Amino acid sequence: MSYIHPYQDAEFVLRHLVGFDALCSAAGLEDANMELAVAVLEEAGKMGSEVLAPLNRSGDLAGVSLGDKGVQEAAGFKEAYQQFAESGWLSLGVETEFGGQNLPNVLNTAVNEIWQSANISFALCPMLSMGAMESIGHHASHALQSTYLPKMASGEWTGTMNLTEPDAGSDLAAVKSRAVPNGDHYLISGQKIFITWGDHQMTDNIVHLVLARLPDAPPGVKGISLFVVPKFLLDAAGNPGERNHAHCLSLEHKLGIHASPTCVMEFKDAVGYIVGEPNKGLPYMFTMMNHARQAVGLQGLSISERAYQQAKAYAKERLQGTRRDGSRIPIIQHPDVRRMLMLMKSSTEAMRAFALVAAAETDRAKYAADAEAQARHAARVELYTPIVKGWLTELSQEMTYLNIQTWGGMGFIEESGAAQHYRDARILTIYEGTTGIQALDFIGRKTLSDQGAALALLLQDMQATVGRLQASAYPDASVVEGLSAAVARGVLARQWLLDNAAADAHLAGSVSVNFLMLFGYLAGGWLMAEAGMQAQAQAAAGEGDANYLGSKRITTRFYCEHLLPRTGMHFNAMQAGSASIMDLPEDQF
Ligand SMILES: Cc1cc2nc3c(=O)[nH]c(=O)nc-3n(C[C@H](O)[C@H](O)[C@H](O)COP(=O)(O)OP(=O)(O)OC[C@H]3O[C@@H](n4cnc5c(N)ncnc54)[C@H](O)[C@@H]3O)c2cc1C
Numbered sequence: 001m002s003y004i005h006p007y008q009d010a011e012f013v014l015r016h017l018v019g020f021d022a023l024c025s026a027a028g029l030e031d032a033n034m035e036l037a038v039a040v041l042e043e044a045g046k047m048g049s050e051v052l053a054p055l056n057r058s059g060d061l062a063g064v065s066l067g068d069k070g071v072q073e074a075a076g077f078k079e080a081y082q083q084f085a086e087s088g089w090l091s092l093g094v095e096t097e098f099g100g101q102n103l104p105n106v107l108n109t110a111v112n113e114i115w116q117s118a119n120i121s122f123a124l125c126p127m128l129s130m131g132a133m134e135s136i137g138h139h140a141s142h143a144l145q146s147t148y149l150p151k152m153a154s155g156e157w158t159g160t161m162n163l164t165e166p167d168a169g170s171d172l173a174a175v176k177s178r179a180v181p182n183g184d185h186y187l188i189s190g191q192k193i194f195i196t197w198g199d200h201q202m203t204d205n206i207v208h209l210v211l212a213r214l215p216d217a218p219p220g221v222k223g224i225s226l227f228v229v230p231k232f233l234l235d236a237a238g239n240p241g242e243r244n245h246a247h248c249l250s251l252e253h254k255l256g257i258h259a260s261p262t263c264v265m266e267f268k269d270a271v272g273y274i275v276g277e278p279n280k281g282l283p284y285m286f287t288m289m290n291h292a293r294q295a296v297g298l299q300g301l302s303i304s305e306r307a308y309q310q311a312k313a314y315a316k317e318r319l320q321g322t323r324r325d326g327s328r329i330p331i332i333q334h335p336d337v338r339r340m341l342m343l344m345k346s347s348t349e350a351m352r353a354f355a356l357v358a359a360a361e362t363d364r365a366k367y368a369a370d371a372e373a374q375a376r377h378a379a380r381v382e383l384y385t386p387i388v389k390g391w392l393t394e395l396s397q398e399m400t401y402l403n404i405q406t407w408g409g410m411g412f413i414e415e416s417g418a419a420q421h422y423r424d425a426r427i428l429t430i431y432e433g434t435t436g437i438q439a440l441d442f443i444g445r446k447t448l449s450d451q452g453a454a455l456a457l458l459l460q461d462m463q464a465t466v467g468r469l470q471a472s473a474y475p476d477a478s479v480v481e482g483l484s485a486a487v488a489r490g491v492l493a494r495q496w497l498l499d500n501a502a503a504d505a506h507l508a509g510s511v512s513v514n515f516l517m518l519f520g521y522l523a524g525g526w527l528m529a530e531a532g533m534q535a536q537a538q539a540a541a542g543e544g545d546a547n548y549l550g551s552k553r554i555t556t557r558f559y560c561e562h563l564l565p566r567t568g569m570h571f572n573a574m575q576a577g578s579a580s581i582m583d584l585p586e587d588q589f
Helices: 005-020 034-052 054-062 077-086 105-118 120-139 141-154 283-318 335-366 371-407 418-429 435-443 453-471 475-501 507-540 546-563 565-577
Strands: 065-067 071-072 157-162 178-182 185-196 205-212 225-230 232-234 239-241 248-252 262-275 319-322 328-330
Touching: 005 034, 005 105, 005 335, 005 418, 005 507, 005 546, 034 054, 034 105, 054 077, 054 120, 054 185, 054 418, 065 248, 065 453, 071 248, 071 262, 077 225, 105 120, 105 283, 105 335, 120 141, 120 157, 120 185, 120 205, 120 225, 120 283, 141 157, 141 225, 141 335, 157 185, 157 283, 178 262, 185 205, 185 225, 185 248, 205 262, 225 232, 225 283, 283 328, 283 335, 283 371, 283 418, 328 507, 335 371, 335 507, 335 546, 371 435, 371 453, 371 475, 371 507, 435 507, 475 546, 475 565, 507 546, 507 565
Parallel strands: 157 205
Antiparallel strands: 065 071, 178 185, 185 262, 205 225, 225 262, 232 239, 248 262, 319 328
16 A cells, blocks of 8 residues: 655644744754755655555565574565665764764654655664664764764664663663673673664664673663674774674564564674763663654654555545445545544644654754753653653554554455554554653653653643634634643643652552653644644635645644543543552452
8 A cells, every 4th residue: 555745744844833944043954944844855755655665565474584694684675775875864864074964853753754654664774773873973982983873874884772681671770781891892792682673684784782781880770881782893994894793593573563673682792882981871872762762652653644544545435335326435424434534634643743843852952052942942852752652652553443443344454454554553652661661751750850840831831822722712612622621631630740649659650651641632732723723824814725724723623622632531540549550459460
């Protein structure tokens, strides 16, 4: 099934919700502007629909295999990767010093939506390379940066992230892999599991980022260091030479993302180079994780968009039911099918708005004119990241479910492709920290630890939107009333948490997912209302595409009537506290 990038919505969000041109007026971003962004998105859209999307189903069917040379990727992937790399797509967000194009993160994010929609298994490979570049770019020595970043930015080498071990999943404090000093490098030993794109034949080297412990490291998270471990050691000229002792032992057989190799990796005295200082590996990895968590959240949007495109195409052609005149009815005309399509359309628009607004905060923090602005935007990145990851990926489960439901029985049949999206989406709420872990991060590190200060500022921004909606006499009352009630609920939820958390050790953990989902739906409603106001103003002024602007008004109204009320459900469940969650004795489970 084909894929077409929704240019118009991405452009609208960049232009009006992100304020892309204003963002690019910051020192350091002067070369970017909306005109360039539109051209980049169009090119990426072609690459996505013409090169990557056609390999999505064949990759799912073929999967990957392990042979004498290591992991063999699915047919067509190597050629697609070469075209992808040669077109410069990996270097979009990289500093010019290392061969990059230094374009804003938000534009790279809008482009990444396309790769992930077109072919999520393929797109995981560049996604991890970008995350690895981010970590090396922030924390490694200049020597490591200049050795590895240009080759990664050009796509000649890919990057991986080696955190998970059999006993260390959500709890990375339990990492056991060892790193022993050996002259100018370290010897790394240990086993890592579930390593995405841990091996393949698409490039002549792979740069593994590996968490391991030094012999004298303190226990727990304070004793973890980060290492660059290349698949092939570099010769004097900087080219891949001798094989390093980092091998894929086996491949996992998975529910979805079949064309993305998930490797058990063995490191046996593999040569590695430390990134930054000893024992600071986890904070360094968090640089990559913030990036990777938002990127996985974006995968939730991407797969939902792809699922929506499939559902609407099928709903327009599938005939069921007969009119009095004997003609048959396309299922898109049945109200319940329209309800499902509207849920998908309005949710993906809200997800896109939130993903891009969140991505732009990284740029605003990086290019801030002063320390106060830098701190404000950095705090917003921290606050948004678990919501982008948690809420978008949870919603994608419902969106891929609705696609199958729209198709009826054919959706359950693999041939339709709807089943693949459902299977592929299932990992999104798990890797890069499960929803439970995102929710703990949001409620603990991002809310309770600053007594809700950052969240209060976000709520003030939302209240300002309500004020402008009311002042502008926005014509759709359900939008004004719906957002106003939901923001008031957000204010109450924050205060309820601050008032009650200290008295009950189980409270935060019991209510955290409801708290996160409440703020996810609220953030979506806030930005949809902003979009609706913008669309209304443009339409009134006779500007823009009347069809698109009219549709935005309707998706905004639908969102506020059908999705925002979920904030009430989550708030009610929160207020039940921990009792019925914790009361049942363990032997009664
Ligand atoms: C296909 C795939 C690709 C992956 N790619 C990579 C990769 O490239 N690199 C990498 O390093 N890892 C990768 N992973 C690993 C992934 O990040 C972990 O699976 C994930 O972090 C969860 O860890 P776990 O599987 O050990 O589950 P566990 O940590 O055992 O969690 C099991 C359950 O317990 C819950 N839980 C655990 N601790 C807590 C807590 N403190 N509070 C509340 N609930 C808790 C979890 O939410 C979950 O529901 C991948 C995994 C898969 C399946």
